[in-house]
Amino acid sequence: MPSAPRSAAGKLQAERLKAEKAAEAGRSAKAAIAAPTKFAPTESAPTKSASAEAKPEKAGPAKAEPTTAESERTPPDTAAESRRTPLSRLRGLPLPGSEGRALAKAARERRRFERGEVRRFTKRARRRRTIALVTAGSLVLLALVVAAAAYSPLMAVKTIEITGTQRVSAQDIQDSLADQVGVPLTLVDRAAVGRVLGSYPLVRSYSVQTRPPSTLIVSVVERTPVGVIADGAEFDLVDPAGVVIETAPAAQEGYPLLSTPTGSASGAAFRATARVLLTLPESLESQVASAAATTGDDVSLTLADGAVVFWGGSDDSALKAVVLEKLMAATDPAAVASYDVSSPEAAVVARR
Structure with a gap:
């Protein structure tokens, strides 16, 4: 019967086409694995390849065997590549070729920039904190030095100078202010000085100044007779x-x-x-x-x-x-x- 050979030939042709498609799929998978982008293939690609390889085995023709052989020729490092954490899980779907490399490089540059910014900000904050601490410490030290000097016996009153007197006796004023001798300049009792000078009718006004290390100056303005x-x-x-x-x-x-x-x-x-x-x-x-x-x-x-x-x-x-x-x-x-x-x-x- 002429129709039987024709149908057998058609089946054989169909099986051959399926085998070629399976081989093409295997080559695509192998090329994706060998690509320099180091993007791991998705789980769907091996599944598809396996299904494509399984179909020729069911048919059993001799010409479908190269497909199985080609699919079994997967490089030995495929398992290692598959064990790596795929970038697609972190950054989305894998991108083949130069576009994937560009995105990976951009991601690395971005991370490098962010680390640099963090270091720069940390360094600036540390410098500001150091300056603040040094300034505060200097002020505290200066205050302590000034306080120690002000209350030191070296800064006590030893000499009392009276200026501006004509009718009033400067010696009398000095004798009246003798209790201020030995008092630190910063602790001179100005109210007591005012009470002493207020007892002199000729004194219209006065001013008290200190001259380190040990001099008390009293400037007197006498009343002007008319x-x-x-x-x-x-x-x-x-x-x-x-x-x-x-x-x-x-x-x-x-x-x-x-x-x-x-x-x-x-x-x-x-x-x-x-x-x-x-x-x-x-x-x-x-x-x-x-x-x-x-x-x-x-x-x-x-x-x-x-x-x-x-x-x-x-x-x-x-x-x-x-x-x-x-x-x-x-x-x-x-x-x-x-x-x-x-x-x-x-x-x-x-x-x-």
């Missing part, structure tokens, strides 16, 4: 604030005798007179013998030669002093009875 006020049988030397600086049985020389309605160093008349005397230049101040006022606007000065200066109020005192100096320079003082500078722009000179 005149003398008669108080019964005695005379009080007073300053512009009305504070009595000194009391004597006779008027102190070099200071004008002050006359006020109250007879004391108080009131508007006294304050106006004191302001006028403070603005006088030294050349005029030395010529004033007395000053009087009944209000704050009628201050008058009597010069040593007997001439009277009508000053008026204490306003524009600097200008009035300049005008008076010019009038005295332009006239014969012996022929002048009075100078009226209460209106400095229209000063008047009255002759004897």
